[in-house]
Amino acid sequence: MAYELEDEFGDIIGKARRGNGLSLSRVASQAGITDAQLSQMEAYTLKPTEDQVRAIAEVLGLNGSKLVDIAMERWAPGPVPAQLDERRHVERISGDVGGYPVNAYLLICKTTNQAAVIDTAAHPNLILERIKKIGVKPTVILLTHAHADHSDGLPELEKATSCPTYIHANEPKPRSSQQFRTLNHGDEVSVGELTVKTLDTPGHTPGGCSFYSGSVAAVGDAIFAGSVGGPKISYQDEITSVRNHLLSLPDEVRLFPGHGPSTTVGEEKAHNPFF
Ligand SMILES: [Fe+2]
Structure with missing residues (x-):
């Protein structure tokens, strides 16, 4: 595969x-x-x-x-297309935490070259290296949830980028060098000329959320290709929120999870056994 x-x-x-x-x-x-x-x-x-x-x-x-x-290993999602859409680009940064890969992302506005850093993958150094290598300007840090493998290294990232950090109002707050800005379902954050909308996807954590912009959504550990994150808080909330807030998006929307390969809404509706 x-x-x-x-x-x-x-x-x-x-x-x-x-x-x-x-x-x-x-x-x-x-x-x-x-x-x-x-x-x-x-x-x-x-x-x-x-x-x-x-x-x-x-x-x-x-x-x-x-x-x-x-x-029977008969399905895996297709690869990420080289071009997502005219206005956006997504870079995946994978860090190793205890032998397991974790994904952070840069959501980039192609018009302005400004970027949102989505999660830390516990490796701020890798994110900073990628920012430098591709020459984008980070303007915000967005956290899908507070688990250590997604938020460790936040103070270092904040200091190096001077970005504010946004997290859902219901989520426990990880270690930070500054005051968090909090989000609720439907709240929007600007990244260059892009609008990023907050979608509630709790269940894995109390205030887990996803970040949706046009053709892409960063979904943290709410849904994986063919699976879901461990429902540590509420299985019912996880299934219901993913169904209502993510799988209701257009089929072609590409989902970028905190672990494993990216997928699409259409692929998950057709292949994810939880739905
Ligand atoms: Fe997690």
Whole structure:
């Protein structure tokens, strides 16, 4: 496959099982497999059959056909097109946190060369290097959520760029060198001539949000290609907010998640087993 998905079959069923508050034994017995088999599947040490995937999907309220495609490695989202649209460009900066890649982004207004830094990927140095290399002017820092792998290094980034930092009003606040500016659903921030709209996508965290501008949305850990972020606060809020605020956008809108490859609204509607 061209891209590695962030989550494998085992991650997806584990998130759905815990999100639904179901025990391993209950899901296993309803799906007609043993506890040990389900446990091994969640740990990726046992590959399920298609029938087993469909049975587990049924118990967890996931889409069986979409889950089969991911379990059998038949789907991955297409690559990011070289040109997103006339007015915007997105640069992905990937940092390594504890052996796991994390994505931060620069959303660039092509007309003015001004940019929003979206998350830190816990590597402000990599972001600053990229800013210098491509010659853009950062004007704001936007945080999708406060988890350390997305916000560590914020004070260093703030000092080096002199940018204000925006975060959702409901989100716990990470370490910062200045006062945060807070956002609520629908609030807009300007980046050069671009307008970036805040969309509530809580569930992974209390005030997780996404940033939408024209043909692109940075979605943090609300949704991944083929999966969702761990629903640490509320599974129901995560599913509902992603469905209502992200999957309601036009199919061609490109989603840039905090982990794993980028995808589109249309791809996720067609292939994400949570929807
Ligand atoms: Fe997170």
